[in-house]
Amino acid sequence: xxxxxxxxxxxxxxxxxxxxxxxxxxxxxxxxxxxxxxxxxxxxxxxxxxxxxxxxxxxxxxxxxxxxxxxxxxxxxxxxxxxxxxxxxxxxxxxxxxxxxxxxxxxxxxxxxxxxxxxxxxxxxxxxxxxxxxxxxxxxxxxxxxxxxxxxxxxxxxxxxxxxxxxxxxxxxxxxxxxxxxxxxxxxxxxxxxxxxxxxxxxxxxxxxxxxxxxxxxxxxxxxxxxxxxxxxxxxxxxxxxxxxxxxxxxxxxxxxxxxxxxxxxxxxxxxxxxxxxxxxxxxxxxxxxxxxxxxxxxxxxxxxxxxxxxxxxxxxxxxxxxxxxxxxxxxxxxxxxxxxxxxxxxxxxxxxxxxxxxxxxxxxxxxxxxxxxxxxxxxxxxxxxxxxxxxxxxxxxxxxxxxxxxxxxxxxxxxxxxxxxxxxxxxxxxxxxxxxxxxxxxxxxxxxxxxxxxxxxxxxxxxxxxxxxxxxxxxxxxxxxxxxxxxxxxxxxxxxxxxxxxxxxxxxxxxxxxxxxxxxxxxxxxxxxxxxxxxxxxxxxxxxxxxxxxxxxxxxxxxxxxxxxxxxxxxxxxxxxxxxxxxxxxxxxx
DNA sequence: AGCCTATGCAGCC
DNA sequence: TGGCTGCCCTAGGC
Numbered sequence: 001x002x003x004x005x006x007x008x009x010x011x012x013x014x015x016x017x018x019x020x021x022x023x024x025x026x027x028x029x030x031x032x033x034x035x036x037x038x039x040x041x042x043x044x045x046x047x048x049x050x051x052x053x054x055x056x057x058x059x060x061x062x063x064x065x066x067x068x069x070x071x072x073x074x075x076x077x078x079x080x081x082x083x084x085x086x087x088x089x090x091x092x093x094x095x096x097x098x099x100x101x102x103x104x105x106x107x108x109x110x111x112x113x114x115x116x117x118x119x120x121x122x123x124x125x126x127x128x129x130x131x132x133x134x135x136x137x138x139x140x141x142x143x144x145x146x147x148x149x150x151x152x153x154x155x156x157x158x159x160x161x162x163x164x165x166x167x168x169x170x171x172x173x174x175x176x177x178x179x180x181x182x183x184x185x186x187x188x189x190x191x192x193x194x195x196x197x198x199x200x201x202x203x204x205x206x207x208x209x210x211x212x213x214x215x216x217x218x219x220x221x222x223x224x225x226x227x228x229x230x231x232x233x234x235x236x237x238x239x240x241x242x243x244x245x246x247x248x249x250x251x252x253x254x255x256x257x258x259x260x261x262x263x264x265x266x267x268x269x270x271x272x273x274x275x276x277x278x279x280x281x282x283x284x285x286x287x288x289x290x291x292x293x294x295x296x297x298x299x300x301x302x303x304x305x306x307x308x309x310x311x312x313x314x315x316x317x318x319x320x321x322x323x324x325x326x327x328x329x330x331x332x333x334x335x336x337x338x339x340x341x342x343x344x345x346x347x348x349x350x351x352x353x354x355x356x357x358x359x360x361x362x363x364x365x366x367x368x369x370x371x372x373x374x375x376x377x378x379x380x381x382x383x384x385x386x387x388x389x390x391x392x393x394x395x396x397x398x399x400x401x402x403x404x405x406x407x408x409x410x411x412x413x414x415x416x417x418x419x420x421x422x423x424x425x426x427x428x429x430x431x432x433x434x435x436x437x438x439x440x441x442x443x444x445x446x447x448x449x450x451x452x453x454x455x456x457x458x459x460x461x462x463x464x465x466x467x468x469x470x471x472x473x474x475x476x477x478x479x480x481x482x483x484x485x486x487x488x489x490x491x492x493x494x495x496x497x498x499x500x501x502x503x504x505x506x507x508x509x510x511x512x513x514x515x516x517x518x519x520x521x522x523x524x525x526x527x528x529x530x531x532x533x534x535x536x537x538x539x540x541x542x543x544x545x546x547x548x549x550x551x552x553x554x555x556x557x558x559x560x561x562x563x564x565x566x567x568x569x570x571x572x573x574x575x576x577x578x579x580x581x582x583x584x585x586x587x588x589x590x591x
Numbered sequence: 592a593g594c595c596t597a598t599g600c601a602g603c604c
Numbered sequence: 605t606g607g608c609t610g611c612c613c614t615a616g617g618c
Contacts, residue, residue, distance in 0.1 A: 088612060096612065103613050112612065181597095182615080201597090323599095342600080368600075387600085416599040417614045442613055449613070474615070493615060 101449040103442065113441060114409045115389055121441065126409040162431045167455055168481075168488040168499035169467040173213045173515040176495045178206060180218075180520070183491030184419045186480040187230045190237045193482070196489050197254075198496055199227025201419075203244055207254055210489075210498045213515050219257040222250050228279065228325075233305065234286035243282035243293050249303060262308045265295060281327035281341075287334035288351060294324030294339065300354065316356040319343035325420070326371045332379035336360075336397075340369035346384050348397065361401045365392065368414065371422035375432040383435055383458055385423045387414040391437070393458045408461045410454065411441035412477075419477045419491070423456070427483045433459035436488065438476040439466070451475040453490055453499075467499060 088096040088106035096106035105112055105120035113124045121127060181201035189195035194211035203223030209215040223244035233239040233251070242250045247265035252258070265277035282293040290311065291303040298321060299314035318324050318341040326346075330336035337354075340346040346369050347359040363372070367387035374397075375381035382394040384404075389411060392404035399405075412421035423437035435458045442449035445468060452466035453476050467488070478491035488499040 098613070106612075109612075177616095411613095413612085414600070415614065416611085417597070420599095440613075451613085475613085 098449065101442070101444040101447050103449070112413070113389060113411050162433065163429075165426075165429070165434055165455065165457075165464050166486045166501050167465040167467065168486050168501050169465060170500060170502045171469045171472070171497050172500045173210050173517075174495060174497045175208060175213075175216060175517045175519060177519045178208070178216065178218070178496050178517075179204060179494045182419060182493050183478050183496065184226055184228060185230055186478055186489050186491055186496075187232065187240070188480060188482050188489065190232050190483070192237075193485055196480075196496065196498070197230055197240060198491060199230050199242060200494070201226050203227055203246060205230070205240070205242060205252065206496070208496060213517055216517070217257070219252065219259070221257075222252055222259045223248065226278075229282040229327075231282060231284045231291075234284055235305070241282065241284065241291055243279040245278035245280070245296075247277045247279055247295075249279060249282070249291060249293055251308065260308070262291070262303050263293070263301065263310050278323075280323060280325045281339060283327045283329045283337075285329045285334055285337075285351065292327050292329065292337060294318075294327055294341075296323040298322050298324060298341070298343070300324065300327075300339070302354075315354050317347065317349065317354075317359070318345065325369070326373075326422075328373050330374045330379040331376055336374070336379070338372050338374055338382065340372035340384060342368045344368060344386075346372035346382070348401075361397075363392075363394070363401065363404070366390075370412075370414075370420040371424075373423075373425060376425045376427040377430065377432055381432055383423055383425060385412060385421055385437065387412075387420075389413060391423050391435070391456070391458065395459075406458065406461060408456060408458065410437065410456065411439050412437060413440045415440070418475055421477045423458075424479060424481065426481045428481070428486075431459070433457050434464065436479045436481055438479055438490070438492075440475060440477075443468075446470065448473065453479055453488070469497075472497065 085092045086094050086096050086106050086108070089108040091108065094104075094107060096104055096109075098104075103121070105122065107120055110117040111119050111124045112121045114126045119125075179198065179200040179202070181204075183198050183200055185199040187197040189197070194209050196206075196208045196210055198206040198208065200206070203225050204218050204220050205222050205227060206216065206218045208217075222242060224246040226245040227242050228244060230240050230242045233241060238254050240252050240254060241262070242252065244250070249262040250259045251262055252260075265279065266275075270276060278296040279293050280296065282291065284291050284305070286305075289305050291305060292300060293303065294300045294317065295314075298316050298318040300317045301314050302311050303309065304311045317339050322341055322343040324339055324341040326338075326340040328338045330338070335351045337349040337351050338346060339349065344365045344367060346363040346365065348361040348363070349359050363382070363384065365384065365386040365388065370385040370387060372382060372384040375383070380396050380398060382392075382397060384392045386392065389409060391408040391410050393406040393408070394401060395405040410423075412423075414420060418440075421438055421440065423435045425432065426434040426436065435456050436453060437456065438453050439451050442451050443466075448470055450468045450470065450473060452468040454463060455465040455467070456462070457464050472492055472495075474493040474495075476490040476492040476497075480489045481487070482489070486501050490497045490499065
């Protein structure tokens, strides 16, 4: 289909009476040009007509206002001012868009963060508050016997006092432009602590040893389009399964890159979008020896991991024709399966009785559900990410499942060009309350619009930390916390980053330059460098020198990991040494 | 520097 | 239900 691009057919002009020019000009950034009128003057209907009467719209929806009354005076100079209109609502008087590194919302639209009308992101109650927009449960879920059993049997295993969170907040190594298309999923190796797997939109799978930073490999022939999910084979951690939008599940040997296809839903090739099946959600149920995988038509498939073949018929688990984007097997109770999809539902299933309409619970959301996961240790909580900009938490699958225990407003808008955001549990947190998720909306950070990665205490809704790096200007929708170490892996555009806690990381200045690998890409390609092998030192120095100005030391408060909006003088000071941040000061400065 | 493009979902008719 | 259109913070290539 031909691209639909709006074009500017006419300049944005307002022709104003020269005598009115002083009083009619408005904002500072309004551009004005003087023009001598030379052409013939069309007869004007009425002098007293308001300007709006002559207003018209150009191809871009921008308003052109022409004051014809000035033309009566013949060859007198008139003023043409290019009056700007809001690019969102096309109305004058305000302008949406970036002012420096701060995005100004269109006041005519609902808040971009919480989606409620009446205010903008700047004044959204969910924006700055540390409590970050928690909507508490309407009632405690303690009125049934199952919950009572849960409280008595499982609760004691959960530590009453939460340990202090350790936040990996400093980039320690990276591969820049590693993939040829955007990163779509990440997976840590189950036993080798330093191996990170990454899938991309093109169907390729990367294997990166982030300790030996330069040891990396991208397997190019595994899939032909988006790798949506990857899982390690439970009986052989040298093998991975991957589900792709090409409609196949692959099983790949990480050593050799040799790949076999377990299942293909499009044996007859491309017959048009109405028949092309894509695989999204996937997980492994090692107890039952099956890979569970689901497609974009609402169907679930089971693949036997021993015979590597499909077992049984496809089962409709979400609205027919809707995409099932996520599947998760309960880590404790292998009979439980959690699915989520574009029909605005997450559903819990009993693996022993999988048939259409037999879900145990249907968890309603207001928009598409990007992901839903059982908590990693007890498997008794559920965390979901929905495109209505809310995280939802069900505190106990044994309790009342009619409504989520909590909703947390968080900016993770859907954008067709981004991998959908998914909030993920910290697998190491014994209290099962820390989650990580990238943020869509940017923050003005020292004059740069950066998109942090948020750490949220989902038991309270508190924003525990937001981590960012001045060199990462792209959104980081894909994030994974290490199963054993205090490490965060993030995928942002085509690049991968490994974050470690600041106190455990070496100071930036002393950081080994070889920790950042610059891969291919036309923009940065230089003479004499091979595409994909551009380990250019000067690029790395660029990263380091830019980073040097932005060193911050954590204060006592765990939320003080946020960087402050530095003033030039402070920056100068900061470049000499580390700086302690006061949270309250930072918040007040930010506004 | 600025245009173009890939592309998913929602709302409308 | 299906086709069409718009889309508010993309990112990279040309």
